[in-house]
Amino acid sequence: MDKKIATLEDLIKIVKEIRNDADVDLLERAYNFADTAHKGQLRMSGIPYIVHPLCTAINLAKMHVPDNIIAAGLLHDVVEDTPYTLDQIKEEFGEDIASMVNGICKVGKIKYRGVERYIENLRKMFVAMASDVRVIIIKFADRLHNLETLDCVPQKKAYRIALESMEIYAPIANRLGMGDIKGKLEDAAFRYVMPKEYEWVKKLAEESIQLKQPQVHKIIQETQTELAQANIPCINVHGRQKHLFSLYRKLLKYNRDITKIYDLTAIRCVMPSTADCYAGMGIIHSRWTPLKGRIKDYISQPKPNGYQSLHTTVFYDRGAIVEFQFRTLEMHEAAEFGIAAHWAYDENKLRQIGHERIKEMIDENQLEWMNQIADSNANSANTNSFLEALEEMKLDAFNDHIFVYTPKGDVIDLPEDSTPIDFAYKIHTDIGNTCTAAKVNDAIHPLDQPLKSGDIVEIHTDKSRKGPNPDWLKFAKTRHARTKIRQYARQGITSWLKDVIPNPIKKRK
Numbered sequence: 067m068d069k070k071i072a073t074l075e076d077l078i079k080i081v082k083e084i085r086n087d088a089d090v091d092l093l094e095r096a097y098n099f100a101d102t103a104h105k106g107q108l109r110m111s112g113i114p115y116i117v118h119p120l121c122t123a124i125n126l127a128k129m130h131v132p133d134n135i136i137a138a139g140l141l142h143d144v145v146e147d148t149p150y151t152l153d154q155i156k157e158e159f160g161e162d163i164a165s166m167v168n169g170i171c172k173v174g175k176i177k178y179r180g181v182e183r184y185i186e187n188l189r190k191m192f193v194a195m196a197s198d199v200r201v202i203i204i205k206f207a208d209r210l211h212n213l214e215t216l217d218c219v220p221q222k223k224a225y226r227i228a229l230e231s232m233e234i235y236a237p238i239a240n241r242l243g244m245g246d247i248k249g250k251l252e253d254a255a256f257r258y259v260m261p262k263e264y265e266w267v268k269k270l271a272e273e274s275i276q277l278k279q280p281q282v283h284k285i286i287q288e289t290q291t292e293l294a295q296a297n298i299p300c301i302n303v304h305g306r307q308k309h310l311f312s313l314y315r316k317l318l319k320y321n322r323d324i325t326k327i328y329d330l331t332a333i334r335c336v337m338p339s340t341a342d343c344y345a346g347m348g349i350i351h352s353r354w355t356p357l358k359g360r361i362k363d364y365i366s367q368p369k370p371n372g373y374q375s376l377h378t379t380v381f382y383d384r385g386a387i388v389e390f391q392f393r394t395l396e397m398h399e400a401a402e403f404g405i406a407a408h409w410a411y412d413e414n415k416l417r418q419i420g421h422e423r424i425k426e427m428i429d430e431n432q433l434e435w436m437n438q439i440a441d442s443n444a445n446s447a448n449t450n451s452f453l454e455a456l457e458e459m460k461l462d463a464f465n466d467h468i469f470v471y472t473p474k475g476d477v478i479d480l481p482e483d484s485t486p487i488d489f490a491y492k493i494h495t496d497i498g499n500t501c502t503a504a505k506v507n508d509a510i511h512p513l514d515q516p517l518k519s520g521d522i523v524e525i526h527t528d529k530s531r532k533g534p535n536p537d538w539l540k541f542a543k544t545r546h547a548r549t550k551i552r553q554y555a556r557q558g559i560t561s562w563l564k565d566v567i568p569n570p571i572k573k574r575k
């Protein structure tokens with residue numbers, strides 16, 4: 067597990083590979099400042115403390131964020147853990163970097179001392195995040211390094227940190243469209259949350275990848291040759307391996323049968339334009355036979371989360387099956403780095419390339435869920451609604467989403483397989499509680515039948531109805547609807563947190 071200890075040179079090298087106009091001077095200054103401040107401090111593993119902010123900064127660089135966020139990552143623990151003050155950082159590095167460091171301090175170190183303290187901590191995190199989304203991005207990078215060094219932490223604590231990463235941090239990253247960091251957080255946490263399942267998937271993936279690995283390089287070369295011969299420009303072709311936790315989720319869908327999974331390794335072609343994506347797929351199809359029904363055009367019909375790419379699966383040599391993905395550079399950046407990719411382009415360029423996905427993400431409405439979660443006061447009724455909001459978000463980690471419409475044309479976002487009941491409760495609790503029937507695309511639709519993306523859903527209500535039917539629990543998909551149905555039956559809401567966080571009052575015997 068012990069890798070070579072990272073250095074400042076590593077950071078500079080990574081940053082320069084991504085942007086050759088990187089502000090090396092700023093990064094060096096931030097590093098030296100942090101190095102002096104943390105002098106003499108050690109991590110639990112015994113290595114110098116500076117390695118942690120440095121690895122945090124490296125993680126940030128790999129998320130393609132600009133230099134000022136990387137600098138704030140280098141400084142993120144200075145104010146909390148050393149005698150240096152925020153004013154000194156402001157003097158050295160200016161208002162903007164200081165305000166990010168301050169945001170990190172406000173989020174604070176998560177303390178697992180009883181459910182209430184813990185919830186308060188989480189709430190603080192959402193408040194800080196709602197005021198500056200860059201703060202949570204630094205938190206992701208910080209958390210990823212902490213997950214990578216969890217072996218030095220007592221087992222119970224390690225489990226809690228990993229579980230929280232999987233259930234809270236990864237879904238937030240997902241909501242921000244940051245697929246790469248989401249996958250990394252999940253994989254790092256997976257090992258501690260479900261050690262047995264992790265080992266199983268890891269072994270399974272290694273065994274099947276070993277079969278394909280020598281071929282990947284060959285396929286990449288052949289693909290490049292085919293495209294060049296057809297005069298189709300291409301930015302790069304690379305292999306991508308599926309993240310382990312994402313593979314695990316898919317295995318559960320397919321009866322744990324890895325032979326049903328074709329995208330363990332995919333060949334990704336990053337192309338200059340959308341037209342080049344389609345042309346490239348044509349060339350691949352003329353060379354290798356495509357599998358029937360496996361062409362997915364997420365360029366003209368993006369996934370509900372905005373994902374865009376052109377997928378196809380072909381028979382390669384001797385029946386080996388390979389998935390190809392074609393996408394423009396902007397689609398690639400949006401899928402991997404999400405909101406962080408926004409800072410890589412200025413507003414004008416975004417408009418020029420018509421980068422809808424990223425524009426949508428920076429649109430304030432898209433970030434409103436964050437404000438909604440942050441925006442609850444500390445009384446107990448709101449604690450429940452805060453927990454419910456968290457539950458809803460947790461579901462994001464496990465479900466794809468569909469978008470459906472109200473008759474007035476408002477878009478409602480629901481997890482896959484949601485029913486009209488879920489829709490009704492998402493609109494308003496009273497609508498759910500008094501729901502009697504549903505019309506979908508103008509036809510009567512049974513309440514227990516799943517909705518599809520694009521459906522127009524109309525709910526019929528009867529004010530005299532005496533609350534929800536407990537049978538709805540058999541098919542309601544969202545935690546929100548289920549909670550409301552149960553609440554009506556006065557069964558109270560479940561609190562998953564109580565299983566994980568020790569209660570100090572109970573502990574004192």
Ligand code: MN
Pocket residue numbers: 118142143208
């Ligand atoms: Mn830290």
